[in-house]
Amino acid sequence: MTAKTPEGLQAQRAQLIASTGLTEEVLRKRAEAFQLYPEHADAWSTVEGIDYLLNDAEKDTALTEAQALAGRWEEKYFEMVEKYTPVAQRDAALQSHLPALRRAVETLPAKCMYHDETHPHGTWREACCDTGVPARRRALAEEALNALTKEKTA
Known part of the structure; x- marks a missing residue:
């Protein structure tokens, strides 16, 4: 699989449309009416695939920008809360x-159901086993x- 930039896809799209000898509008109308020669139909389906990829890439960048914003x-909100909340x-x-x-912490088991211990085993294991x-x-x-409670009462 090869990866192409949006600019490369745009160039390929223009080349495909030009190779048919028709304008994009004529290709679209004939495709809607199912009046394309097989080689033109292949070119048009490739153009539609490129359009799908380009729209998908635009959505991805818009989503990424929205997430960053x-x-x-x-x-900024948490900074303001920290700054202005006494x-x-x-x-x-x-x-x-x-x-x-x-209460939430008390819902967790106090001991491992198999080993009755909770100490970690070395640096690679958090507890005695998965149940611990x-x-x-x-x-x-x-x-x-x-x-926390000692800090607040002191």
Whole structure:
């Protein structure tokens, strides 16, 4: 498979239309009426395929640009929230969410169902086995929540 730039596809499209000896409008009308010679029909179907690819490429670039713009707006939003939300208000919001976070953490198993442990094995394994991973993550989340509550009460 070869990759072509949109400019290369445009050039190929123009060359195909010129090779038929007809204008694009005449080709389109005859194709709609099924009045094309086989070689012209082949050229027209290739032109339609090129048009599809060009439209798809335009949509991809528009989508990428929109996603980048949304990402920049999101960054700006969070920057503004951080800048203008008072620290006390953020702390109060965190304190109001701590019970819900604790309840969510408590839904995770406390121990591995097979090994009754949660410690990691070396640097390549997060827990004793796959069933121990949620237990290990619960232990880490509890440590983080405890650190947050100690920090707020101190």
